[in-house]
Every structure is written in structure tokens, then in C-alpha cells.
Amino acid sequence: MNRGSVFIVSAPSGAGKTTLCRMITERLKGIEHSISYTTRAPRPGEVNGRDYYFVDREEFMRMVEGGEFIEWAEVHGNLYGTSKRRLMERIEQGMDVILDIDTQGARQIRQQALEATFIFIMPPSMEVLKQRLLNRGSDSEDVIKRRLKNALDEIADYKHYDYVIINDILEEAFDELKAVILSRRVSISKVDHQWIKEQFLNTESLREY
Numbered sequence: 638m639n640r641g642s643v644f645i646v647s648a649p650s651g652a653g654k655t656t657l658c659r660m661i662t663e664r665l666k667g668i669e670h671s672i673s674y675t676t677r678a679p680r681p682g683e684v685n686g687r688d689y690y691f692v693d694r695e696e697f698m699r700m701v702e703g704g705e706f707i708e709w710a711e712v713h714g715n716l717y718g719t720s721k722r723r724l725m726e727r728i729e730q731g732m733d734v735i736l737d738i739d740t741q742g743a744r745q746i747r748q749q750a751l752e753a754t755f756i757f758i759m760p761p762s763m764e765v766l767k768q769r770l771l772n773r774g775s776d777s778e779d780v781i782k783r784r785l786k787n788a789l790d791e792i793a794d795y796k797h798y799d800y801v802i803i804n805d806i807l808e809e810a811f812d813e814l815k816a817v818i819l820s821r822r823v824s825i826s827k828v829d830h831q832w833i834k835e836q837f838l839n840t841e842s843l844r845e846y
């Protein structure tokens with residue numbers, strides 16, 4: 638069986654990556670969202686083990702020291718990390734996996750042997766970004782201010798990504814993200830050469846047709 642692909646999706650907070658990644662895993666087969674560990678407190682409606690694994694700093698640092706994260710970073714004052722074992726297990730099983738991680742985490746993945754496709758989601762403007770964070774209603778004014786400040790640093794990193802998607806009209810951004818994922822699935826590196834050989838390039842087919 639072919640290994641699954643890894644898709645790294647980064648964006649400034651509020652650009653819509655959670656919304657887009659959820660649409661992808663709901664509407665596309667064979668792809669799932671990697672569930673990160675975080676020391677951030679759950680937002681209303683977030684569920685432990687579905688949205689994140691919520692842990693305290695002590696537990697998180699124990700995992701860091703145990704080498705359990707393929708990448709981890711401090712983002713907006715909280716720690717976030719991706720379990721190496723879980724990710725490798727799923728791609729070995731042929732599942733595609735989306736990692737919704739910040740630009741520091743993406744940089745750490747780029748430095749490793751792991752093959753991945755890097756996608757950056759942009760908001761249409763800073764004003765819209767601010768409005769989305771306010772409308773989401775999940776963060777205090779202070780937190781929103783900090784996230785908007787960090788947004789500029791994150792956007793400055795877009796050149797290191799393979800694809801840039803502007804999330805203005807949600808359905809259009811979804812179509813673009815889906816196109817990136819589907820094109821990866823049909824790339825030559827994913828082709829089952831053995832199957833093509835058996836179906837078309839065996840001596841019997843060559844004699845018969």
C-alpha cells in the first residue's frame with residue numbers, strides 16, 4: 638500500500654484554517670486532521686481528543702523531553718505539538734494527514750526527512766482578519782490584539798510554502814485546497830507501478846493488443 642501524504646497548513650489566527658481543514662476532512666475520504674497537544678485552555682465547544690489533547694505545561698514538557706513531538710512551538714503564549722508516533726502510524730496505514738500548525742512548526746518539519754506539501758492560507762485583508770476574530774467571539778480583546786500582531790510575522794513566512802490560498806469566498810478557498818490535495822494524490826510519486834505493470838505491461842497484454 639502507498640504511504641499517505643502529509644499536508645502542512647499554516648495561517649494567521651482567524652484566517653479560516655480550522656474551518657477549511659474541517660470541510661476537507663468532512664467532504665474528502667482518506668484524509669484526517671492530526672490532533673495536536675496544547676497547553677491552551679479549551680474554548681467553549683472544544684472537545685478533548687477531538688479538537689486537541691489538552692494537557693498542562695508539566696505534561697507537555699515531559700513529552701518534549703521524551704522526544705514525543707515531531708515538532709512543537711510556543712504560539713500566542715501557549716505550547717502546541719504534534720505526536721510523532723501517531724502521525725507516522727497513520728501515514729504508514731495509507732491515510733493522508735493535515736497538520737494545522739504555525740510557521741515555526743512548519744519550519745521544523747521542513748528540516749526533517751519527512752515529505753510534505755506546504756500550504757499557506759491568507760486572509761483577504763487585515764481588516765477582515767480582525768473582523769473574523771471578533772465575530773468568532775472565542776477570544777478576549779487582549780488575545781485578539783496579540784494574535785493580530787503575530788499575524789504579520791506569520792504572513793511574512795508565506796514564501797516558504799508550496800501553495801498560497803486566499804480565503805475570501807469560503808467555497809472557492811475550499812475548492813483550491815481540495816485541488817492541491819487531489820493533485821498530490823495523482824502525482825507520479827504516488828503511482829502504483831506494480832499495478833500498471835501487471836495490468837498493461839505484462840507479456841500477455843503486449844502480445845494480445
Ligand code: ADP
Nearest residue numbers: 650651652653654655656769773804805806807
Ligand atoms: P483559524 O483556525 O485560522 O484561526 P477559523 O477557522 O476559526 O480560523 O475562522 C475564524 C472565523 O472566521 C470563524 O468564525 C469562521 O467561521 C470565519 N470564517 C472562516 N472562513 C471564512 C470566510 N471565507 N468568510 C467568512 N468567514 C469565515
Ligand code: 5GP
Nearest residue numbers: 650673709710712717718719737738739742
Ligand atoms: P488556536 O489556539 O487558534 O487553536 O491555534 C493557534 C495556533 O497554533 C495556530 O496557528 C495553529 O496552527 C497552531 N497550532 C495548532 N496545533 C499546533 C501544533 O501541533 N504545532 C504547532 N507548531 N502549531 C500548532
